[in-house]
Amino acid sequence: MDELLEQLVNDCMGYTKEGRVASYIPELSKVSPDALGVYMIASDGKHYGAGDHAAHFTIQSIVKPILLLQALLDNGIEFVSARVGTEATGKPFDAINVSEQRLDSENLNPMVNMGAIVMCSLIHGDTYQDKIRRVLELTRRLAGNREIDIDEAVYASEKAYGSKNRALAYLLKSYGLLEDPVEDVLECYFQACSISVTCKDLANIGFVLANRGRTPGANERVVPAAYTQYVNAILMTCGMYNGSGDFAIRVGVPAKSGVGGGIMAVVPTRMGIGIYSPALDTKGNSVAGIQLLEKLSQQLYLSIF
Amino acid sequence: MDELLEQLVNDCMGYTKEGRVASYIPELSKVSPDALGVYMIASDGKHYGAGDHAAHFTIQSIVKPILLLQALLDNGIEFVSARVGTEATGKPFDAINVSEQRLDSENLNPMVNMGAIVMCSLIHGDTYQDKIRRVLELTRRLAGNREIDIDEAVYASEKAYGSKNRALAYLLKSYGLLEDPVEDVLECYFQACSISVTCKDLANIGFVLANRGRTPGANERVVPAAYTQYVNAILMTCGMYNGSGDFAIRVGVPAKSGVGGGIMAVVPTRMGIGIYSPALDTKGNSVAGIQLLEKLSQQLYLSIF
Amino acid sequence: MDELLEQLVNDCMGYTKEGRVASYIPELSKVSPDALGVYMIASDGKHYGAGDHAAHFTIQSIVKPILLLQALLDNGIEFVSARVGTEATGKPFDAINVSEQRLDSENLNPMVNMGAIVMCSLIHGDTYQDKIRRVLELTRRLAGNREIDIDEAVYASEKAYGSKNRALAYLLKSYGLLEDPVEDVLECYFQACSISVTCKDLANIGFVLANRGRTPGANERVVPAAYTQYVNAILMTCGMYNGSGDFAIRVGVPAKSGVGGGIMAVVPTRMGIGIYSPALDTKGNSVAGIQLLEKLSQQLYLSIF
Amino acid sequence: MDELLEQLVNDCMGYTKEGRVASYIPELSKVSPDALGVYMIASDGKHYGAGDHAAHFTIQSIVKPILLLQALLDNGIEFVSARVGTEATGKPFDAINVSEQRLDSENLNPMVNMGAIVMCSLIHGDTYQDKIRRVLELTRRLAGNREIDIDEAVYASEKAYGSKNRALAYLLKSYGLLEDPVEDVLECYFQACSISVTCKDLANIGFVLANRGRTPGANERVVPAAYTQYVNAILMTCGMYNGSGDFAIRVGVPAKSGVGGGIMAVVPTRMGIGIYSPALDTKGNSVAGIQLLEKLSQQLYLSIF
Secondary structure (H helix, E strand, C coil), X not given: CHHHHHHHHHHHHHHHHHCECCCCCHHHHHCCCCCCEEEEEECCCCEEEEECCCCCEECHHHHHHHXXXXXXXXXXXXXXXXXXXXXXXXXCCCCCCCECCECCHHHCCCCCHHHHHHHHHHCCXXXXXXXXXXXXXXXXXXXXXXCCEECHHHHHHHHHCCHHHHHHHHHHHHCCCCCCCHHHHHHHHHHHHCEEECHHHHHHHHHHHHCCCECCCCCCECCCHHHHHHHHHHHHHHCCHHHHHHHHHHCCCCEEECCCCEEEEEXXXXXXXXXXXXXXXXXXXXXXXXXXXXXXXXXHCCCCC | CHHHHXXXXXXXXXXXXXXXXXXXXXXXXXXXXXXXXXXXXXXXXXXEEEEXXXXXEECHHHHHHHHHHHHHHHHHHHHHHCCCCCCCCCCCCCCCCCECCECCHHHCCCCCHHHHHHHHHHCCCCCHHHHHHHHHHHHHHHHCCCCCEECHHHHXXXXXXXXXXHHHHHHHHHCCCCCCCHHHHHHHHHHHHXXXXXXXXXXXXXXXXXXXXXXXXXXXXXXXXXXXXXXXXXXXXXXXXXXXXXXXHHCCCCXXXXXXXXXXXXXCCCEEEEEXXXXXXXXXXXXXXXXXXXXXXXXXXXXXX | CHHHHHHHHHHHHHHHHHCECCCXXXXXXXXXXXXXXXXXXXXXXXXXXXXXXXXXXXXXXXXXXXXXXXXXXXXXXXHHHCCCCCCCCCCCCCCCCCECCXXXXXXXXCCCXXXXXXXXXXXXXXXXXXXXXXXXXXXXXXXXXXXCEECHHHHHXXXXXXXXXXXXXXHHHHCCCCCCCHHHHHHHHHHHHCEEECHHHHHHHHHHHHCCXXXXXXXXXXXXXXXXXXXXXXXXXXXXXXXXXXXXXXXXXXXXXXXXXXXXXXXXXXXXXXXXXCCECCCCCEHXXXXXXXXXXXXXCCCCC | CHHHHHHHHHHHHHHHHHXXXXXXXXXXXXXXXCCCEEEEEECCCXXXXXXXXXXXXXXXXXXHHHHHHHHHXXXXXXXXXCCCCCCCCCCCCCCCCCECCECCHHHCCCCCHHHHHHHHHHCCCCCHHHHHHHHHHHHHHHHCCCCCEECHHHHHHHHXXXXXXXXXXXXXXXXXXXXXXXXXXXXXXXXXXXXXXXXXXXXXXXXXXXXXXXXXXXCCECCCHXXXXXXXXXXXXXXXXXXXXXXXXXXXXXEEECCCCEEEEEECCCEEEEXXXXXXXXXXXXXXXXXXXXXXXHHHCCCCC
C-alpha cells in the first residue's frame, strides 16, 4: 500500500501546476504550490503515508464538519436542524445566498460559510474563548493528537482580511439568524479555520467519521454514530463546495476540502484519508488532491455507489 | 419482512394527508391521494410487497436516470459529461437555471428538466419515434417487465399543458445547447415521462442500479457497472430535487422521485425498492414515501454513511 | 440647424467603429456598420436632416411604445396597468425576469420583450392578422407615412431564429400571463419588430409623443394626451434598456432604441428626433446615435432636468 | 393655492391608514402614522403650506441626492461616475445587489444604500467628523436653514440597529469598492440619514434642484447647473426606489423619498415641494404623500412628459 501511495503521489505531482494557491489572505499565499501528500488509516489499524504528509497547513473549511459535530453534541439534531438547512446551494462557498430580500435558516448550509458561522454561535461556552477551546479540544480528540493548535499568523491574517465573512455575519444578524455579537462569533470562526493540522490528523478525523464515531486503535467513542451518519451525508452532498456532484461521481465517498489545500475523505467502515496539496482549482478544491483520490478510489474500489 | 413492510405502510398511511397530488396537468390530478405501496427486491432474490404496490402510475422524473443511462450507453461518459453538468442546482426541478444572460452546459443537470431534455437529444435514433422506442426498451429491460408501456392519456395531457417545458427547451435552443427541433425533442421527453409503472418495476430498476448493472435472478448485465456508479452518485446528490440533502441524512441511499408519486431507491449491493404514494410535499416528493423509507432505513440500517 | 446636424454627423461618425451590428438574426447582420443619420421635426413645423437619414431599417424595439399605445387605445390605462408593470428591471431587454419560481405581471415591463409580447395579446382583433394590420395602421398614422410596411426578409429571419422569444412567450403562458396561442402572439410580435422605417418616420412618431398626441403640420390627434404622458414616462425610465439611467443624465429626454440601429427621441413640447446608426454597444443601443444625441442635447439644451 | 393644498391634505388624509410607519429601527416607529403635510416654494418666490408641514422628521434616504451632490462638488462628474453606476437596479433600496460572485461599481447606484455608502467615502474631509460637518453644511445651504441639525436619538438607533448597512459596507469593502474603515464610513452615513428636517426644508432643497442650482429669493448659486441636471435625472429614474417607474407615470417629476416619511419633489423651472406623511407602502414610499403629489400634478399639470 505504501508503494501504491508513493506511485500515486508521483503520478499526480504534475497536477499541482494546474492550480493556484489561495490568495484571499496574504498568509495563505506563502505556501509552496507544488506540495502533495497523502496519509491513510485503514480499518485494520494500519497507517500509510507518502509525499509531503508531514507538512503542517491550516484546516480552513475542513473545520466545518467539526463545528457541526460540536453544535450537534451541544444541542442535538432537532435543535441544529431548525437553525441550518442541508441542501446544496449550487453556489460557491462564500456566496451571499440571498435572493429577493429573504434569508431563511433553511437556505443556510453548515458546509458553507454562512451556515458555519451560525454553528459557531450554537456551540456552548460562557465566552467565545470557551467555545473555541472546546472546538480545539474536539479537533484534538477526533485527530488523536494533543499537539494540535492554532496557527496564530494565519488567524491574524484571517481577522485582518475578513470583510467578506463580516458581511456574511452582519447579514445573518440583520435577518435575525445570529443572536451573539458579530465580532465575537467571527473570532471563534477565524480561529477555528486557523487550526494547524497534518495529513495524519485529517486521516484520523476521517477514520472516526468512517468508523461510526470511534477512534482507530483504542476504538474509543468520540461522537455518537447518529452524528457521523448526519455529517457524512452532508459531506457527500456539499463537502466539496460546488464541485460535490463531480466528486461524488469521480471518487464516490464523503469528503471535505479546505482552501488551505487539505482534503479529508471518509470511506465508510474502511478508512480515513488525509490529503495535502495547496494548488486549488477555481472552486477552491485541491487539484492534485482530487486527482490522487480519484485514482486511489479506482484502484481500491472505494466508491460507495 | 413482509410483516415489517405491512406495518410501515400502516404507520405511514397518515402522512398521505399532509401532501397534495400533482395538479400541473389535469390527468395527474385524478389519482387517489391516499394510496401507499412499497415493493422490495433483495440481494438474495427475494421479493416483498405491501400496500398499493400493484397500482399503476406514470414514472415522470424517475425516467431521468433512464434517459441518462441511455445517453451514456449511446455516447459514453466523456461525451455526455461535456454536455451536461453534475452539480446540484439548489433550485426546484423546473427552475429556469439562468442568471445574468448566460446558460452553460455545466449549469445543467440530468436530474433537472433542462438537463433531461438535453439527454433526449443525445439518445441515438433516426427519428424521435426510434429514440422513445429505445428508451422504452431500456426501461423494460431494467424493470424486467415486457408489458411496460406509455400511458397515452397522461402523455396527451403532458403535451397539451407543456408550456413550462417548451420554455425550457426553447431556452436551451437559444443558447445553442439543443440542436434538434424543440417539438421533436419534447415529444420524446413527454412520452418518456408518461411511461406507466408499478412499485415492482421501480424496485427492479433500483436493484439493477444497486447490483452494478445486473438483473435480479438471471444476473444478466443491462448496463456497465461504471454507468450505475455514475448514475447512483448523481441520484445521491440530486435525485430528490432540492430535498436531496435532507433525504441523504434521513434515508442515506441514492433515490429518484417523480411527481407521479413514485420513488425508486437504490441500496448498493443490498436491494432495490419501489414506492408509490402520490401525495407530494412542496418540493415534489412523496410525503408518505419518504417517511416510509426513513423508517425502513432505520430498521434495516440502510444508510450508506 | 441643418449645418449643426451635418457637423454632428461628421463629429460622431468615428463612434460607429466602437459598436457592432446586431447579429442574433442573420438578416440584421447584413447592414453597413458605418451608417449614421439624423432627422428632426421641430415645434414650428420645420424639418431638418443630415447623413443617412433616408436609409430604411427595421423598427425593432422602437415598436414597443407603439404596441403599448395600441393596447392603451384598445383597453385603457387601468386594464393595461393590471397586466404589465412599469418598473425598470435592471436587466437586459431579453432577460428572463424570473427568480425563485415566480413570475408576476408587475415584474413585466412593456419596454422589455416579455411585456411587449403581452401587449400583442391585448391588442384587439379577431385574428392576429387583424392585430398586426392595426399596429401597422397606427404606426403609419404616428409616422405620417402611408408607405410604411413590413420588411419580409427580416420578418422571416426573426421567425426562423426566434427561440429566445419563444422561450419567453412559453414562460408567460406557463405562468398564466398569456391566454392566446404562443405562435399566434409571436407572429404579431415578429411582424411588428420587422416594420421598415426611416429617420423621418421616427422623428414624426417622436413629434406626436412630444406634442401630446397630435401630428406636426395638421395638428391632428392620433392618441389622447394621457397616453403620451404615460408612454413618455416609461420611455424615460426604461426606453434605452439597461442604459436608461445613463441616457437620462447624458441626454435627458424620453427615447426608445432598437437593435436595428434606430433611436426615436421625444423632446416634450419642442421636437421629435429620429436617428439611425446600426453599430450597437453591448446593451443594444446605437453608439454613434447616443453620442450625437448627447451633443445635440448640450447644444440645444434639450434635457428636461 | 393655499386652499388647494388644504383640500388635497383633507382628500388624502385617509390614505395614511393604508401604510405603515417604518419599524426597522425602534426610534422611527414612534412617530404618529396619520400625519400629512405639504409645503411648496414656487418660481415667483411665493411659499404655500398645509397640514403638518411644520413637523420635524429625519431626512433618511432624501439625503442621498445631497451626498451625491457633495461627492460631485468634491470630485467632479467623471470621478464619481467611475465609482458608481446610474442604472435602476429593479430591486429594493437595501438589496444586496450581487449575483454570481461579482460586484462592480457600475452595479451600484447612489440612490440605493450601497451606492450612498460609497458616496460618503468620496466626500472630502480629514476625518469623518469633517465629512459629516460638510454634508450638514451643504444641507443647510440647500434648505436655506441654518438651524438644521442631526436627530441624536434616531442616529443612536440607526447605529445600534445597523446590521444590514454594516453587511452592505463590508461587502463593498471585500470587493475593493470601499477604501476607508467600514465603521468610519457608516458613522457618516448614519448621521447623514438622521438629519432632522421639515417640509419647508425639503421644498427649499427641491427648489434649488428645480432652479438649476440657485436658491429661491436671493437666487444664490449653491451647486453648478450641470450637477442639478445630473441629480434630477437620477431622481427621475431611481428616486422612488423600485416604485420610480410608477411615480414617473402618475406624477411625472424627479423626486426622492425617505423611510422617515418625507418626499422631496423637483418641478424643473417651476417649484420645489416638500411632503411629510410617515405611513409607508411596501416599497418604503409615503402612501398619502404620493397620492397628494399625483393629485397636485394633475391639477397643476406638473408632469414633464
